[in-house]
Amino acid sequence: PRPDPTLHTTKTGGVIFVQDNRISIWSVGDLGNVGLNGEYQGEPQLLCDIRHNGDVMDMQFLDQERIVVASSTGTVTVFHHHQNNQTLSANQRWEKAHSHVDQDTSCGGAACTGVICNNPEIVTVGEDGRINLFRADQKDAVRTIDNADSSTLHAVTFLRTTEILTVNSIGQLKIWDLRQQRNEPSQIFSLTGDRVPLHCVDRHPNQQHVVATGGQDGMLSVWDIRQGTMPVSLLNAHEAEMWEVHFHPSNPDHLFTCSEDGSLWHWDTSTDVAEKPSFLHQGGRSTTYFSHNTINQSVVSAWLSNDPTKDRMEITNLIPNQTLSVNSLDILGPCLVYGTDAEAIYVNRQLFA
Amino acid sequence: TPLQRMSPSTTWRLIYLQVFEARKEIRETGYYTAIKSVNPSRVFVVRKDQDIYIQTLRKLFNESHGIFIGLQRSEEELAGKSRKAQLVQVSKNYRSVIRACMEDMHQAASKFVSILSAMELIWNLCEILFVEAAAAGPLLLRLLDWVRLHVCDVDNMVREVLSSENPSKHELFWNVVDVFVLQGRMDEARHLLAKEASANPTSVNMYKTLDDLMKKMPVPSLGNTQTLTEMELKWQHWHEECQRYLQDGTFASNSHMESICKILLGDEDAILEKKELLATWYQFLVTRLLYSHPTVKPMELRFYAQSSMDLFLGGESSPEPLDTILMAAFEFEMHQVIKECSIALSNWWFVAHLTDLLDHCKLLQSHNLYFGSNMREFLLLEYASGLFSHHSLWQLGVDYFDHCPEYGRVYLELHIERIPLNTEQKALKVLRICEQRQMHEQVRSICKIMAMKALRNNRLGSALSWSIRAKDAAFATLISDRFLKDYCERGCFSDLDLIDNLGPSMLLSDRLTFLGKYREFHRLYGEKRFSEAAKLLLMLMTAHIAPCSFWMTLLTDALPLLEQKEVIFSAEQTYELMRCLEDLTAGKSDKQKFQDDDVETMKVEMLRLALARNLARVIVKEGTLEGS
Numbered sequence: 009p010r011p012d013p014t015l016h017t018t019k020t021g022g023v024i025f026v027q028d029n030r031i032s033i034w035s036v037g038d039l040g041n042v043g044l045n046g047e048y049q050g051e052p053q054l055l056c057d058i059r060h061n062g063d064v065m066d067m068q069f070l071d072q073e074r075i076v077v078a079s080s081t082g083t084v085t086v087f088h089h090h091q092n093n094q095t096l097s098a099n100q101r102w103e104k105a106h107s108h109v110d111q112d113t114s115c116g117g118a119a120c121t122g123v124i125c126n127n128p129e130i131v132t133v134g135e136d137g138r139i140n141l142f143r144a145d146q147k148d149a150v151r152t153i154d155n156a157d158s159s160t161l162h163a164v165t166f167l168r169t170t171e172i173l174t175v176n177s178i179g180q181l182k183i184w185d186l187r188q189q190r191n192e193p194s195q196i197f198s199l200t201g202d203r204v205p206l207h208c209v210d211r212h213p214n215q216q217h218v219v220a221t222g223g224q225d226g227m228l229s230v231w232d233i234r235q236g237t238m239p240v241s242l243l244n245a246h247e248a249e250m251w252e253v254h255f256h257p258s259n260p261d262h263l264f265t266c267s268e269d270g271s272l273w274h275w276d277t278s279t280d281v282a283e284k285p286s287f288l289h290q291g292g293r294s295t296t297y298f299s300h301n302t303i304n305q306s307v308v309s310a311w312l313s314n315d316p317t318k319d320r321m322e323i324t325n326l327i328p329n330q331t332l333s334v335n336s337l338d339i340l341g342p343c344l345v346y347g348t349d350a351e352a353i354y355v356n357r358q359l360f361a
Numbered sequence: 362t363p364l365q366r367m368s369p370s371t372t373w374r375l376i377y378l379q380v381f382e383a384r385k386e387i388r389e390t391g392y393y394t395a396i397k398s399v400n401p402s403r404v405f406v407v408r409k410d411q412d413i414y415i416q417t418l419r420k421l422f423n424e425s426h427g428i429f430i431g432l433q434r435s436e437e438e439l440a441g442k443s444r445k446a447q448l449v450q451v452s453k454n455y456r457s458v459i460r461a462c463m464e465d466m467h468q469a470a471s472k473f474v475s476i477l478s479a480m481e482l483i484w485n486l487c488e489i490l491f492v493e494a495a496a497a498g499p500l501l502l503r504l505l506d507w508v509r510l511h512v513c514d515v516d517n518m519v520r521e522v523l524s525s526e527n528p529s530k531h532e533l534f535w536n537v538v539d540v541f542v543l544q545g546r547m548d549e550a551r552h553l554l555a556k557e558a559s560a561n562p563t564s565v566n567m568y569k570t571l572d573d574l575m576k577k578m579p580v581p582s583l584g585n586t587q588t589l590t591e592m593e594l595k596w597q598h599w600h601e602e603c604q605r606y607l608q609d610g611t612f613a614s615n616s617h618m619e620s621i622c623k624i625l626l627g628d629e630d631a632i633l634e635k636k637e638l639l640a641t642w643y644q645f646l647v648t649r650l651l652y653s654h655p656t657v658k659p660m661e662l663r664f665y666a667q668s669s670m671d672l673f674l675g676g677e678s679s680p681e682p683l684d685t686i687l688m689a690a691f692e693f694e695m696h697q698v699i700k701e702c703s704i705a706l707s708n709w710w711f712v713a714h715l716t717d718l719l720d721h722c723k724l725l726q727s728h729n730l731y732f733g734s735n736m737r738e739f740l741l742l743e744y745a746s747g748l749f750s751h752h753s754l755w756q757l758g759v760d761y762f763d764h765c766p767e768y769g770r771v772y773l774e775l776h777i778e779r780i781p782l783n784t785e786q787k788a789l790k791v792l793r794i795c796e797q798r799q800m801h802e803q804v805r806s807i808c809k810i811m812a813m814k815a816l817r818n819n820r821l822g823s824a825l826s827w828s829i830r831a832k833d834a835a836f837a838t839l840i841s842d843r844f845l846k847d848y849c850e851r852g853c854f855s856d857l858d859l860i861d862n863l864g865p866s867m868l869l870s871d872r873l874t875f876l877g878k879y880r881e882f883h884r885l886y887g888e889k890r891f892s893e894a895a896k897l898l899l900m901l902m903t904a905h906i907a908p909c910s911f912w913m914t915l916l917t918d919a920l921p922l923l924e925q926k927e928v929i930f931s932a933e934q935t936y937e938l939m940r941c942l943e944d945l946t947a948g949k950s951d952k953q954k955f956q957d958d959d960v961e962t963m964k965v966e967m968l969r970l971a972l973a974r975n976l977a978r979v980i981v982k983e984g985t986l987e988g989s
Contacts, residue, residue, distance in 0.1 A: 063783075080784045109818075109819065116818075135785055159823045160820070177785075178859060178866075201864065203862065203865075331430055352423065
């Protein structure tokens with residue numbers, strides 16, 4: 009096995025793939041170690057894997073070594089990746105973190121659909137409309153909001169350290185303040201028109217009021233949560249469910265969405281071509297490269313502008329021969345990783361070449 | 362036993378358990394049947410052989426799915442050479458997937474490696490004979506490559522000799538030289554012989570002659586540098602030259618070299634002497650062809666193949682399934698090949714994809730089976746059906762059904778409803794597939810199942826979301842009734858986040874509209890916007906949005922509005938209210954009136970009183986001139 013470090017960051021892991029209900033960790037080599045032509049030599053190497061009970065619905069790195077996984081059985085598990093001997097072990101488990109309330113009359117289990125981490129806090133949401141707040145190494149949930157939503161919660165992300173955003177299957181975006189004891193959202197946003205279910209949500213890394221969501225009709229909605237209760241722009245994107253939306257963590261004028269229709273779109277609102285940033289350094293917390301310089305200021309209006317055609321936005325489908333659904337994607341630096349229903353994982357290491 | 366006709370390729374294992382109280386869980390997927398006999402509970406559990414779902418085969422299925430789709434979508438307009446080249450490339454792609462899987466499986470089960478190896482062998486031959494349809498000349502070269510690729514029994518020996526310090530002194534030296542000659546690897550043979558030559562200076566002349574002969578041997582060329590006749594002529598001359606040297610006794614002193622010369626002349630006995638080095642009859646066949654009929658025509662193959670097999674096996678052993686299949690290919694009996702493969706291999710993957718490819722090459726006549734669909738479609742349907750019993754490979758099956766014009770749709774409709782929907786995400790994927798193919802029945806059915814599940818789990822928002830997806834007005838009505846029932850029982854609404862934010866989906870069903878509007882009424886009242894609330898309340902009844910059963914509740918809700926200090930309802934509105942009340946009470950039969958308890962009658966009385974009072978006040982108010 010090669011001594012290449014695994015590709016992961018403290019925020020989101022680019023290299024955890026699910027294969028036949030296993031959690032696997034792969035090495036895709038050094039980020040900076042590209043050959044003369046920029047071509048990466050070799051395939052991703054499987055480092056270790058472990059069985060997982062139920063489908064993996066979502067997962068996130070908690071820190072450099074721990075991964076939180078949401079299961080279709082409603083269980084939330086924390087796995088520990090031991091880097092010295094390349095093994096995985098289940099560290100902690102919250103069984104039935106998500107389940108239907110009345111066990112006697114309930115019909116089937118409730119999957120845990122989304123998980124987000126901000127070490128040591130872990131927030132999960134599920135088909136039972138429940139929100140859980142866990143703390144790593146604490147046996148019981150710190151807080152549980154039962155019936156937070158009458159429909160399924162599809163995804164969750166942090167807005168600020170004490171606030172979260174959730175999206176549900178009746179087209180609502182909700183802000184929850186975890187400091188408050190009441191079990192009501194502090195704000196509710198709705199789609200205009202048909203209440204199409206929302207499947208994914210992501211917040212702009214620098215502009216905290218800019219939020220993007222993806223819906224069942226493949227539409228990308230961008231919201232300004234400082235004002236109004238409706239999205240600022242609606243962009244007709246995919247032909248089927250949009251499963252995930254991600255702002256690029258260090259270069260947020262780039263957005264990525266993937267869909268059931270088998271496509272993965274790269275949304276590029278960067279206006280100045282000459283100023284393309286260089287990404288040939290290790291990933292990690294190094295998001296200070298683009299701190300509040302001119303790039304971001306012009307970008308704010310780009311995402312929130314009502315007319316995306318005015319500000320130049322380039323949209324590219326990164327998949328040439330699409331067949332089956334792209335279920336999940338992640339990005340770090342110049343590296344894009346995505347997985348499809350054809351049981352294949354793709355790694356693109358020169359995203360901005 | 363009354364078991365159904367089994368597909369010939371799936372193997373069934375009968376496992377019978379003696380169970381006293383049979384409480385086994387029957388899995389919902391797969392083909393499970395329990396046949397209980399009269400005698401002490403014996404449950405026969407019939408299980409499908411699990412080999413199809415081995416881990417590595419999934420890679421085969423997934424990758425070949427991509428190739429299959431690509432082939433179906435490929436340009437049909439390309440004609441002649443370019444189309445053939447395209448089809449050959451597809452065939453090569455399939456084979457490379459098989460080889461990739463072989464490499465993956467190397468560490469694991471060797472049984473499967475040999476099955477894959479056999480598959481690749483057969484496919485490769487079919488590619489040469491059918492897809493590429495190699496003509497005389499190139500045909501031999503292709504067959505030589507084919508044999509070299511697959512007969513690797515001798516590789517270890519070759520490696521051993523080549524890597525030894527003094528190859529020419531190795532005991533297996535001549536074996537290796539023979540192997541090279543038998544496989545037509547002239548350069549390598551000459552290279553080894555040169556080593557021997559330098560060690561034995563006395564026989565230098567002999568070596569030179571043999572080396573010369575081997576160098577000069579004419580082989581068919583791939584390009585158009587010579588015609589077949591030219592090559593045949595050259596070959597004839599060369600053959601005669603070899604003959605002369607043999608008869609002159611040039612090689613008489615060295616038996617090894619003499620036998621090589623005989624091989625070069627195509628002497629069957631000489632070749633057969635090297636049986637262990639040949640390993641298989643088809644290797645023998647190709648060697649024979651190389652040295653006796655290098656310009657063999659495709660249609661002549663069958664004769665040489667049959668005789669080769671007979672000579673090689675010599676009546677000692679009978680042909681194995683693989684041999685039968687290869688023979689059928691040499692005889693250009695495509696249907697026979699497919700049939701034999703179906704029997705020999707335990708899953709449909711191979712025959713389905715191969716037949717599809719051959720069909721695209723326009724090589725299969727529509728061979729009508731008794732239920733009318735053709736062979737290609739039959740095999741694809743069987744393969745895809747097998748995929749559907751797997752919890753995630755079913756998605757591949759969908760695309761295969763799509764490309765079965767006659768029965769694909771029906772099969773899909775039947776299979777897709779039986780996929781277990783253990784998460785909402787899976788249900789959404791299934792729904793998307795159904796919607797894309799206008800399978801409205803299935804959409805309705807799946808949404809109803811999901812909505813019902815949600816309702817049972819008290820997830821009213823989810824239930825509504827599913828009804829909206831299916832545009833199922835009846836279910837939306839059901840959900841609204843649930844809400845209203847809750848309200849009546851508890852006096853307040855549950856799930857306000859849902860009801861307050863219905864948006865245009867409110868129009869899906871009248872009951873849902875009513876629910877939304879009713880909630881709006883409560884909101885308006887809470888915000889003290891009384892006249893708007895009043896108007897809305899009245900509209901709910903007069904426009905018949907409210908169900909009759911709810912009218913009493915609505916009228917009771919009107920009471921506080923009637924009792925307000927300022928007059929809210931106009932005269933017109935009051936008359937409307939009174940009419941509504943009368944409609945309501947008139948509708949009741951005498952018996953019902955008798956059964957009404959005191960509360961009910963009192964309510965009606967109070968309403969009548971309040972309405973009358975309101976009417977009185979409003980008549981006065983409306984009759985009064987402003988400012989006077």
